[in-house]
Amino acid sequence: MAQAQTTHAATEAPGGAHEEVGFPPFMTETFAGQLVWLTITFAALYILLSKLVLPRLSGIIEHRRETIARDLDDAATMKTRAEEAGSAYEKALSEAKSQAQSLAQQTRAQLSSESDAKRKAIEADLAERLAASEATIAAKKTEAMSHVRSIARDTTVAIVERLSGRAPNPQAVEAALDQSKV
Amino acid sequence: MASPIEQFQIKPIIPVINFTNSSLFMIGATAVIVGGLLLATRNRAVVPGRAQSVAEMLHDFVANTLTDATGREGMKFFPLVFSLFMFVLTANLLGMIPGFFTVTSHIIVTFALAMLVIGTVVIYGFAKHGTHFLGLFVPSGVPAWLLPFIVVIELISFLSRPISLSLRLFANMLAGHIALKVFAGFVVSLLAAGGALTILAPLPLLMAVALMALEFLVAALQAYVFTVLTCIYLNDALHPGH
Numbered sequence: 001m002a003q004a005q006t007t008h009a010a011t012e013a014p015g016g017a018h019e020e021v022g023f024p025p026f027m028t029e030t031f032a033g034q035l036v037w038l039t040i041t042f043a044a045l046y047i048l049l050s051k052l053v054l055p056r057l058s059g060i061i062e063h064r065r066e067t068i069a070r071d072l073d074d075a076a077t078m079k080t081r082a083e084e085a086g087s088a089y090e091k092a093l094s095e096a097k098s099q100a101q102s103l104a105q106q107t108r109a110q111l112s113s114e115s116d117a118k119r120k121a122i123e124a125d126l127a128e129r130l131a132a133s134e135a136t137i138a139a140k141k142t143e144a145m146s147h148v149r150s151i152a153r154d155t156t157v158a159i160v161e162r163l164s165g166r167a168p169n170p171q172a173v174e175a176a177l178d179q180s181k182v
Numbered sequence: 183m184a185s186p187i188e189q190f191q192i193k194p195i196i197p198v199i200n201f202t203n204s205s206l207f208m209i210g211a212t213a214v215i216v217g218g219l220l221l222a223t224r225n226r227a228v229v230p231g232r233a234q235s236v237a238e239m240l241h242d243f244v245a246n247t248l249t250d251a252t253g254r255e256g257m258k259f260f261p262l263v264f265s266l267f268m269f270v271l272t273a274n275l276l277g278m279i280p281g282f283f284t285v286t287s288h289i290i291v292t293f294a295l296a297m298l299v300i301g302t303v304v305i306y307g308f309a310k311h312g313t314h315f316l317g318l319f320v321p322s323g324v325p326a327w328l329l330p331f332i333v334v335i336e337l338i339s340f341l342s343r344p345i346s347l348s349l350r351l352f353a354n355m356l357a358g359h360i361a362l363k364v365f366a367g368f369v370v371s372l373l374a375a376g377g378a379l380t381i382l383a384p385l386p387l388l389m390a391v392a393l394m395a396l397e398f399l400v401a402a403l404q405a406y407v408f409t410v411l412t413c414i415y416l417n418d419a420l421h422p423g424h
Contacts (some may be wrong), residue, residue: 024190024288025356031290033200034192038285038294041208045215045269050261053219057241060226060234067228 251413274401
């Protein structure tokens with residue numbers, strides 16, 4: 001075989017006439033050599049790819065997928081956490097608001113009740129004083145009224161004395177007073 | 183001037199171990215694939231660079247093609263399918279470089295690859311499903327009187343798979359390279375003819391340029407077709423029932 005190939009190479013070297021060797025893909029004597037080398041190289045390719053290249057490639061792709069999934073998970077967790085913080089803030093805010101409102105209401109109620117009480121106390125005081133004044137007035141009035149008779153008697157006595165020159169009978173004065181008083 | 187088929191000649195380099203230009207380019211393709219992919223993925227970056235993106239696209243492309251045809255369980259054949267796709271693609275594209283040998287332009291190489299696929303289908307099919315694998319040739323829902331014909335047709339179609347698979351790739355690569363060489367040869371002949379014919383020389387050159395673009399498409403497309411058909415055949419081994 002090797003001998004045949006070397007002679008073949010020797011014959012084609014000087015002339016360069018290849019036509020007589022036939023159609024190369026159908027030259028069956030080259031098949032064995034091609035098959036051997038195809039087996040060797042394809043087996044080597046298969047082994048290198050399946051043991052070295054493809055694990056590395058799929059490792060890279062898998063790693064990227066995991067990284068992206070983990071990042072997305074992280075982002076989702078952070079989002080929920082942010083949302084929780086937001087709702088907590090809202091809750092705290094509304095609580096504070098309602099507290100402030102209740103405090104304000106309480107204060108208002110307290111103030112109004114206090115002012116009510118004060119007003120009532122003042123009113124009561126005023127009413128008391130009014131009552132006292134009225135009582136005093138009434139007392140003074142009765143007192144004054146009680147003096148009217150004695151004044152009238154004294155006046156009557158004085159007038160009669162001046163007119164007649166003589167003191168009138170006190171009983172007659174009293175009777176006249178009783179009569180006019182009706 | 184060399185004939186258009188001179189480029190397919192197997193030339194011995196080390197005759198003692200049958201090492202030829204074909205062997206050299208098989209090793210070259212393997213080295214380009216493994217070296218290129220290792221170089222592209224050396225950083226193992228989460229955010230890939232250009233080279234790593236290409237490597238990942240090749241990986242995902244083959245993985246999607248395989249899972250589309252066979253489902254998730256087909257991924258056990260992923261190293262085989264990826265190796266086949268990369269080998270055929272790289273061999274085809276290396277052959278596009280002027281002066282380089284095209285490994286896949288030899289019927290024995292494409293036939294061996296096709297037999298590897300069919301052999302895997304048959305061995306895995308019988309190992310996994312036993313005689314149930316033969317249900318592949320008996321489609322369900324066929325009237326009984328039609329069955330003999332159907333079984334014969336299915337059998338012939340199954341047996342012709344390695345032939346069609348290997349011939350398609352082989353013929354495409356062979357014809358493309360011959361056509362390129364013929365048109366390139368026209369350019370040289372017209373230039374050598376002198377006179378008015380020399381002026382016509384750019385025409386076949388334009389044709390050769392257009393063919394070159396077409397051949398790049400064919401080189402990638404045939405690698406893809408080979409891979410898709412491999413996936414479809416592997417699906418028969420995984421799910422023999424029609």
